[in-house]
Amino acid sequence: MITDHLKKKFLEIVGTENYDDSKVGCLVYSYDATPQFQSLPDAVIAPRNAKEIADIVKLCNEHQIPIVPRGSGTNLCAGTCPTEGGLVLLFKHMNRILEIDEENLTVTVQPGVITLDLIDAVEAKGLFYPPDPSSMKISTIGGNINENSGGLRGLKYGVTRDYVMGLEIVLANGDTIRTGGKLTKDVAGYDLTRLFVGSEGTLGIVTEATLKVIPMPETKQTILALYQDIEAAARSVSKIIASKVIPTTLEFLDQPTLQVVEDFAKIGLPTNVQAVLIIEQDGPKEVVKRDIRKIAEVCTAEHAVSVQVAESEEHAMALRTARRSALSALARLKPTTILEDATVPRSEIARMVNAINEIAVKYNVKICTFGHAGDGNLHPTCPTDSRDHDEIERVEKAFAEIFEKAIELGGTITGEHGVGVMKAPYLELKLGKEGIAAMKAVKSAFDPTNIMNPGKIFAKESRKRVVVTK
Template sequence: MISDTAIQHLIDKLGKENVITAAEDLLVLGYDSTPGLHATPDLVVYPTNSEQVQSVMQVARDYKVPITPRGSGTGLSGGSIPVDGGIVICLSKMNKILEIDEENLTATCQAGVVTLDLFNAVAAKGLFYPPDPGSQKISTLGGNVMEDAGGLRGLKYGVTRDYVMALKCVLPDGSLLSTGGKSVKDVAGYAFKDLLVGSEGTLAIITEITVKLIPPPQDKRTFLAYFDDIRIAGEAVSKIIAAKIIPSTMEIMDKATINCVEDYVKIGLPREMAALLLIEVDGHPAMVTEEAEGVERILKEVGAAEVHIAKDAEEAASLAAARRTALSALARVSPTTLLEDATVPRSMLAETFALIERLTKKYALTVGTFGHAGDGNLHPTVLCDERDADEMKRAHAFYDELYEQVLAWGGTVSGEHGIGIAKKKYLARQIGPGGVAVMKRIKQAFDPEGILNPGKIFTDGQE
């Protein structure tokens, strides 16, 4: 529990309206989008500037209270869940875009800015911020940086990490740290910003972010290809990459996903097909023409059942929007959707689909698979009911076996969602005890008291 003096201290610094203690509020600020996870904080604060974040951290430090950062609560590994109670620090009111620097092609914003708002603001100035996680309409930049969020454009444009140039943050000892800058090159000492990106809120709380911007592509073409067999879709992806074509987007949906998405968007997706690929090539018009021809040729060679080209930008946008709803749409079918984030080298895609199919049968489950096929990043999602203990057991066995093979192929247990709470037990399997030990020493160096976002990344035995 948190003492009254600590609460009063926070009220003095942040104002009464930004310190929340009502049970009903606390109850709804202890979850994110990860199924089955919920914890109740003792208190929630909404800082409006960096100094207030610092004040809150100092209170947490002085009173030794756990503190967990939160943006919009759209995470998929439980990173913002206050497992030990304490303070949840919500950065959603720090939502100002501070600068769009057209000479240096950078944008600087507070951590609570919504991803799509930044995208739109820079687009209005003829610039492009590519990272586009599925939840971009509501996810915050701070959350994106902490989880190193990916998205539909990762294949060609990379992920959040590839755009972060500078960070301002508050360390667990209450001090401020500023790392990186607008210089394109910077090798002064350890690259703290690269360590902080993807640190899942366990090393520092980010207050300000400077990202790199690029000129938008002049042209693009969007394909929708249907397949009778999902393995042929996997083969198409590998062949397109092998042909040295890097589309901006290469997304896959299996039959179950197609049907759930179509139930929601009603745009005429093919319900009978085993899989579809959404492929987009973009860039200079001449290059787009050449790559589009290549993609079309390969799709026909491998035996796609049908290939369609979006007639205009509006149709292309509606297809991408439809794809973004995949996970939530799968939730129509069952009360619980267990989503995973397995990522394999792209040459192993067809094998991975075959494996998922085999394991689905073996454990008698309903699974919908979608994901960023071009990145080898798949989201096999078990559609289940958390009230059915036996089904949940089978679901976990399914993932255990899947991950074992994914790791054997040189893949990773998390492509873009993070370890958080949900995947703690898989981490050691991937990086080994030596790797975990180094990570823990880093954590110890930043946060010796262990107050910042406790209970994440490492299992108890490792702590």
């Protein structure tokens, strides 16, 4: 609880205009993009710099006030839902790109920078920041780092983790540390940089980041392959990679998703096929041309009913936009949309897609599947209604079975969305008791009083996955 005395101290740190404990102010930050989770914070605070954050953290540590660092709240695991109250900490004043260093190929940013703003800023200099979560128009870099966000281009270029070179972090004890730097190679002690990437705000607060950028690929091309057989589509994915071509993106949409996306985007996508692959390659012109030809050959050999190269950048852009709008399109169907990201080795995609369809039938729920097939990172999505308790229970059971299947196939419960509150009950499936114990030891080492985004990653024993709380 935040006493009047403590509130006064917070006000002294950030000023009255940057502290809000009004009912309406708190309500706005009581939830994030994850359906079914809501909980009021005690206050919302917007520090102006790392020093203020350190001062806030020291107070919170002393008084055991939870801190939930929050970018734009676009995460899909209830990672920024203040389930245990406390302070929601905003980065709206810390949203500057501090430096683009063209010699060292780095960009240094504050956590509040919008992902797309960063991408645009470096592209203006002929540089490329590959991680492209679907939420990139509104997500922040700080959020991306805390969730280790992926995106469509992860197949060829990796995820946020692969681009974080150094961090400034305020720890739970109020210490400020710097990890890494503008260094391709650095083995001075443990790799705290990558430990913090994807730690969901549970170990400390990232206050600055130095990110790697790479030269902008010269050109890109997009190809659309249509299938009447889902397994043939899935097989194409493995065959493309096994033929030693790594496309930038290799996206999969099943028929139900296709239908919904076309209704939404109206770009002339075929809706009478069972599955499509949208495949993009970038790089030097000669290489892109050759790779696209190889990809087309593989798709044809795997019985695609149509293989079509986008004839213009506008057409390619329309395809990309259609794919990126899958979640928004699906969200129009029903009041509640539950999107998951069970992930398997890419060789297991066909088996996984089949299993998802069987599970949907078994529990009589509608599940549309799309996702980053090249990564094995699928997004089975269920349009449902949280007021329909009977259906929600079946959805719950269906997803539990999907997670189990993913693990059985050598996969994971979450490829890029994070654990948060939502997937915490399933983490043991992937890690075992021993793995959870090891991670809890790390958490206690950094945050013995458990003020840093408490209630995330590690499940309370009895918690069920989807709970209609309020």
